[in-house]
Amino acid sequence: MYQKKLPEDLECGITITMRSFGGKWKPCIIDAIDKGFRRPSELHKVITEATPRVIDLQLRELETAGIVYKETGSGFPLYTAYYLTEKGESILPILALMNSWGLQNKSGVHDLQHQKKNRVICI
Template sequence: MYERKIPVNLNCGLDLIAEVLYGKWKIRLLWFIHAGHLRPSELQRKIPDASRRVLNIQLKELENHELIEKTIYPVLPLKVEYSLTEFGKTLIPVIAAMGQWGDDHEERLRNIILKNGDSE
């Protein structure tokens, strides 16, 4: 099990949101769940670069932070779906604004990232 080496810093809103959203795929997971991709296999197809294990860990963290909820249907084979909580839905306008900012500055950001070799 993972043990945190650095204590959690929760002194301001930015620290709090960082604790909840930091993770390579968390913002995308929230956005795709919002868009209706509810099953783990659908999320895996939307984010093929992520391993199933990492997606499961980040989904569990989002669930622990009460941003998403997991529904398990008692059928065989087991059916699992994720949905945003009311609390999680409050993040969608923030994510949309960040996405719009990225779209508005796409060319500049792409050039900066490629110039600095940060694309890996």
């Protein structure tokens, strides 16, 4: 992970929260895992816009943050699956709230430059 130079208040709950799962793909990944897409290849299939590399980096950070954990089978084909920890599950209500707020407040987002894509999140 990047070594920060600008200070951050780690006593602030919101800052901690943002650091923990505030990335571009993290909510999406948490939601997808919760829905049963646990393997990296599955995650990539449902989050098509993010490359496997990017998903992998995010998974690594979520793992470090104690939000997901990994189980590896040494069989064939290579099998890895990610699961939400208890901490990870405790995030779901927040995501649900954020999602519903966002949907209720779509109108203000006058960002006409992009097309919509399929995403897992959007609970």
